Amino acid sequence: MIRFYMEKDYDAMSYRAASFIAAQVLAKPTSVLGLATGSTPIGMYNELAKKCADKKITFKAVRTVNLDEYYGLSPEHDQSYRYFMNKNFFDKIDIDKANTNVPNGQNPDPVAECARYDALIDSFGGIDLQLLGIGRDGHIGFNEPGDAFIGNTNYVKLTEDTIDANSRFFASADDVPRYALTTGIRAIMQAKKILMVVNGEAKAKVLEEAFFGPITPANPASILQLHADVVVCGDAPAMAYIAEKHPEVLEK
Ligand code: F6R
Numbered sequence: 001m002i003r004f005y006m007e008k009d010y011d012a013m014s015y016r017a018a019s020f021i022a023a024q025v026l027a028k029p030t031s032v033l034g035l036a037t038g039s040t041p042i043g044m045y046n047e048l049a050k051k052c053a054d055k056k057i058t059f060k061a062v063r064t065v066n067l068d069e070y071y072g073l074s075p076e077h078d079q080s081y082r083y084f085m086n087k088n089f090f091d092k093i094d095i096d097k098a099n100t101n102v103p104n105g106q107n108p109d110p111v112a113e114c115a116r117y118d119a120l121i122d123s124f125g126g127i128d129l130q131l132l133g134i135g136r137d138g139h140i141g142f143n144e145p146g147d148a149f150i151g152n153t154n155y156v157k158l159t160e161d162t163i164d165a166n167s168r169f170f171a172s173a174d175d176v177p178r179y180a181l182t183t184g185i186r187a188i189m190q191a192k193k194i195l196m197v198v199n200g201e202a203k204a205k206v207l208e209e210a211f212f213g214p215i216t217p218a219n220p221a222s223i224l225q226l227h228a229d230v231v232v233c234g235d236a237p238a239m240a241y242i243a244e245k246h247p248e249v250l251e252k
């Protein structure tokens with residue numbers, strides 16, 4: 001089942017998304033959370049940090065596995081996803097950092113790192129709730145559009161579109177790493193629940209195609225149509241096409 005929540009703006013989207021994660025952690029304090037970086041979830045992470053500071057939830061027994069990491073960046077690099085997670089979330093909550101995991105972008109053997117990461121996720125018994133954003137080309141994690149869905153954690157060459165989209169965080173597009181490590185479609189699809197956060201009109205078309213178009217590796221997020229428990233939480237601009245073409249699917 002896929003449920004669509006259209007919230008009026010970014011703050012409302014963040015609040016709603018945080019309430020889903022908080023409910024998961026309350027219901028199962030030992031949850032394994034699959035986490036994402038990017039600009040979309042920052043507001044949601046802030047909301048969760050507030051709930052934690054107010055002692056409404058605790059992350060003490062939670063384990064996390066992040067979706068992806070640039071290949072070649074150290075954890076201290078301010079554009080690495082490990083750095084992002086510490087700064088935007090882990091440093092603000094009561095989680096034990098030893099329970100937080102991000103692919104190691106400095107493992108000299110990226111293929112071995114992918115295998116290690118899959119084995120780690122499997123050793124946790126899989127993911128309870130996977131948070132996802134969506135790229136404007138439909139990517140989830142760094143699973144880029146292609147000819148086939150890739151199951152395992154994989155070492156990928158980023159598309160020009162992703163490099164261009166992410167260049168806003170770097171001094172120039174030339175500084176954006178060309179390769180990344182990303183959790184594959186298998187671990188994502190095996191997560192018990194999926195929460196997608198999405199904001200801004202630039203995502204509206206690809207979002208509608210992902211959930212109402214063909215299931216195709218040309219739009220990697222489209223595979224989520226096969227998942228049994230997905231919540232899509234978007235702001236009004238991102239949900240605009242879905243609201244226009246399929247108003248009946250929106251949660252009241
Ligand atoms: C980040 C990730 C990516 C982003 C996507 C959207 O860990 O996995 O798939 O979710 O690129 O990024 P933003 O939120 O910056 O638009």
